Amino acid sequence: MSKEVLLKIEDLKVNINNNEILKGLNLEIKPGEIHALMGVNGAGKSTLVKTLAAHYDCEVTGGKVTFKNKDLLEMDVSTRANEGIFMSFQSPVEVPGVNNSYFLRTAMNAKRAYEGKEELDAMQFLKLVKEETNKFDIDRKLLQRDLNDGFSGGEKKRNELVQLLMLNPDLIMLDEIDSGLDVDAIKIVANVINSMLDGKKSILMITHYDRLLELIKPDFVHILSDGKIAKTGDYSLALELDEKGFEALGINNANS
Numbered sequence: 001m002s003k004e005v006l007l008k009i010e011d012l013k014v015n016i017n018n019n020e021i022l023k024g025l026n027l028e029i030k031p032g033e034i035h036a037l038m039g040v041n042g043a044g045k046s047t048l049v050k051t052l053a054a055h056y057d058c059e060v061t062g063g064k065v066t067f068k069n070k071d072l073l074e075m076d077v078s079t080r081a082n083e084g085i086f087m088s089f090q091s092p093v094e095v096p097g098v099n100n101s102y103f104l105r106t107a108m109n110a111k112r113a114y115e116g117k118e119e120l121d122a123m124q125f126l127k128l129v130k131e132e133t134n135k136f137d138i139d140r141k142l143l144q145r146d147l148n149d150g151f152s153g154g155e156k157k158r159n160e161l162v163q164l165l166m167l168n169p170d171l172i173m174l175d176e177i178d179s180g181l182d183v184d185a186i187k188i189v190a191n192v193i194n195s196m197l198d199g200k201k202s203i204l205m206i207t208h209y210d211r212l213l214e215l216i217k218p219d220f221v222h223i224l225s226d227g228k229i230a231k232t233g234d235y236s237l238a239l240e241l242d243e244k245g246f247e248a249l250g251i252n253n254a255n256s
């Protein structure tokens with residue numbers, strides 16, 4: 001693998017329901033970098049991360065994406081996860097009938113098998129979960145329930161943090177993980193993410209608010225508009241955006 005680039009997106013075009021949402025997007029993420037993605041509602045931010053996570057809504061019509069120098073678009077959803085891509089969804093789906101703990105252990109064991117490691121039995125798994133969640137104020141009771149079934153918005157996000165800690169991915173994609181969270185919960189999110197940063201893990205996070213970026217400082221801030229990255233800067237771009245709004249920065253309000 002090239003040491004310089006973890007994820008490379010070139011001229012990516014994506015349709016949803018036959019509408020072109022991404023119109024030739026380019027983005028490069030190196031190991032250890034934190035990228036924030038901002039933009040008006042409907043600009044296509046979620047579409048980008050959903051496409052990278054192989055979501056069935058997103059039809060790639062052009063372009064190239066490489067992850068660890070491999071063709072990402074050729075990989076199915078589980079291969080992408082096993083290769084080290086993790087996505088935290090804006091609204092994680094509820095899966096009644098599937099035990100949360102069982103689901104997570106299965107996902108971990110699939111990744112371990114892919115990496116040539118031994119599978120974890122239930123006891124080893126629980127020990128690991130306990131070690132990881134004890135470092136943070138994360139309630140383990142959610143693991144006994146069915147996956148996201150009846151979880152509150154905040155509980156769903158906390159559950160994703162447990163998944164994140166256990167799966168230990170190389171690229172963490174967070175789609176508005178701060179939305180609907182109370183101040184303490186946002187701090188837990190930031191603590192978990194910051195604790196995972198080891199100079200190699202990269203982050204692509206979508207947010208509308210400077211609050212999260214204050215706690216997880218991005219190296220790059222991108223503004224998505226009209227299906228492309230319209231502007232890139234450092235953290236000061238997020239501050240400028242917060243102060244002046246999109247229009248003052250010359251960003252179109254429509255995704256047409």
Ligand SMILES: Nc1ncnc2c1ncn2[C@@H]1O[C@H](COP(=O)(O)OP(=O)(O)OP(=O)(O)O)[C@@H](O)[C@H]1O
Binds near residue numbers: 017041
């Ligand atoms: N399943 C779908 N069917 C039809 N249109 C869709 C679907 N999913 C997304 N879209 C459309 O694609 C466009 C981009 O949506 P996307 O969710 O990527 O925007 P976003 O930048 O993440 O917005 P927000 O900031 O509001 O979360 C929007 O116009 C949206 O209505």
